[in-house]
Amino acid sequence: MTYLRLLVRRHRLLLSAWPLLLVVLTGATVTAYQDTYATDAQRQAAAELARENAASTLMYGELPEPGTVAQMFAWEVGAITTILAAIAAVLVAVAATRATEDDGTLELVRSTGTDPRTPLRAALVVLVGVASVLAVGSATAVALVGALGGVDAVTSSGAAAFGAVLGATFLLVGTGAVVLAQVAPAAGGARALGLAAVGLAFAVRAIADSQDLRWLNWFSPLGLRATVRPFTDNRWWVLLVALLASAALARLGTALAARREYGAGLVPAPPLRTSRLHVRSSLGLAARLDRRSILIWTVGVASLGTLFSAMGSGVVEQSRDQELDGFLGSQLGTADPVAGYFAYSGTVVGLVVCAYSVLSVSRYDRDETAGRTALILTAGVRRWVPLAAQLGATALGAAIVLTATGLLGALIAPSVFTGSSVATRALGYTLGQWPAAMVMAAVAALLVGCRPRLVWLAWVPLAASGVLALLGELLGIPRAVRDAGIFQHVPDIAGPDPYYGGLALLLAVALVGVVLGLVGATRRDVVAG
Structure with a gap:
């Protein structure tokens, strides 16, 4: 608990800025869709355009039928917020794991006799905590603002599913970044690998939706929104699969951490060149x-x-x-x-x-x-x-x-x-x-x-x-x-x-x-x- 408090205190700005940004973004945007699509004809025209435009499908995915205000909100804002949540997950995961080794914090902590497994476990607890705050906060914001604004088809179950998708996406990408942090030789490399993985996840999701290969969404954290389908089907069992996958990644990260040297990754840094570098x-x-x-x-x-x-x-x-x-x-x-x-x-x-x-x-x-x-x-x-x-x-x-x-x-x-x-x-x-x-x-x-x-x-x-x-x-x-x-x-x-x-x-x-x-x-x- 002492090391967990140290992590939270040291990274309090990072741990609070991203969830606050995403919660405010989701809560502030939901009523805008009701104002923009005030009539059924406007909603139908916008939904047809979104489905026919290949660039929209590439960027945001497939818009579910019949294209209600809530569905359009989850389609557009959901795509942006899940990407932001994935980026935040990489930054938080690396800051709580490999960055503490690079700056010497973890060495100082371990010199006090702390169990070597404690720091990584504390970092995983931090990820779970941030994911929970993000899920509960965004679900509450969407449900309350949607109810007060009379937004069409915004239900409490749909808002809960939407918030759970954001939290699960954060946790899935975060635990994946923990695994990559054990592979990379330093924190900088871990961030680069994590963000590259986010880019790959976006590419897989884009191919899945634009080429009608929906099964590919199961292999992308950013495809979780398309498989859960908030405000449409609210498939809660898909979230259980995502949580199990996050637990498996956390277990893999813990196992890999026990098999690498302190301050180094499983993939060593490239050897220094013996030839001269003419600059x-x-x-x-x-x-x-x-x-x-x-x-x-x-x-x-x-x-x-x-x-x-x-x-x-x-x-x-x-x-x-x-x-x-x-x-x-x-x-x-x-x-x-x-x-x-x-x-x-x-x-x-x-x-x-x-x-x-x-x-x-x-x-x-x-x-x-x-x-x-x-x-x-x-x-x-x-x-x-x-x-x-x-x-x-x-x-x-x-x-x-x-x-x-x-x-x-x-x-x-x-x-x-x-x-x-x-x-x-x-x-x-x-x-x-x-x-x-x-x-x-x-x-x-x-x-x-x-x-x-x-x-x-x-x-x-x-x-x-x-x-x-x-x-x-x-x-x-x-x-x-x-x-x-x-x-x-x-x-x-x-x-x-x-x-x-x-x-x-x-x-x-x-x-x-x-x-x-x-x-x-x-x-x-x-x-x-």
Whole structure:
């Protein structure tokens, strides 16, 4: 119990911020669907559009029949919140397990004679506790707000199933991340593996729904929503299967932890090269070390962008024929639907690239903890240079990822969409996300430069900006508040009068954050492992 209290106290911000965000998001959005789809005709039209649009199915899954307000809420908001819950699970699981080894906390605790099995058991209890809070909180919020707002088809059993799906998704991904944490050589690698597993789970879920292979949802934590079907069937027995799978993963993680060396993973770190590494600057070194990561992200993000470019013609044509309501209508807006669609797909790509920026800058913290930064400083470089070099490599990597994605979209889009300046818009709305990626890199640099232990907070503004961009108009959030997010400022470069002031403001904010982060790095001691 003492170590459990230590974990909760030390990570109290992380353990409270994510559940609070998800509970508020679910409670605040449920009434918006009742207001948006006020009549049966509006609901039927929106449901038919959602089922016919391949891009919607890829992103959110299959909308159940008959498409009630509650079902549309679980379809759209459920897809976003389960992804956020999965990301939170990875961060919490790694912070409570391998990160305590990397920063020396666990070594200090074990020196007091604590049972070696206690820390991992305490971390699993933390995961169960957060999952329970998330499930109960979101279910209560949806049920209460739905009842008070008179939202159609929001039942207490459906709300409970919806909350249970969020909690079970968090627990399933969290226990899986615990297993991966025993495999990876360090906490940074465990986070990367965990987030890669979330991406793979999304891909499996997307294939299952878009290709009518529903059985594949059983092999993806993000497919749990499609198999439980909140507000439709409420299959509680599926949740029991998910809990049993989580228990099996927890048992596997415990067994693997007993078979690895302290501070190391079951898969050892790659051996050091005996040949010389010819680099002439800190930036060259950072870029050389990040090249494999940049290649992987480029392939993954470009594939995602290509899918959106190839699957959006249906919704654009329907937007031209009739006025769209709901989520898709809020994304396409009232202007040219081609511009609206590429603004939406650019936002999705921007979210992923911003996640890359946060992870890339966070690598500086891992290098410093492992002692690599101290070795670089012995060469006579200034204290702020290694962080600046990592920022430079991140900026270059984000530019490469966005350029490759934009060029592929520009090549494919003209053969799918009809209209003017299709290729220009496909490229412009993708490249326009680079300033947003730089803002997130600057936020991560500010945190890692001043307080490395709080670098996880960089995910909070990213998640908040994503919610404002994807759900802000649907929720009736004022335009001034939505503009506070980082994804609302890309202009239509093919439009009559594009405005670039928003992008300039983002770059100015990024510059200020970078400068403050570099100053913070020079005013504290180097953390060495």
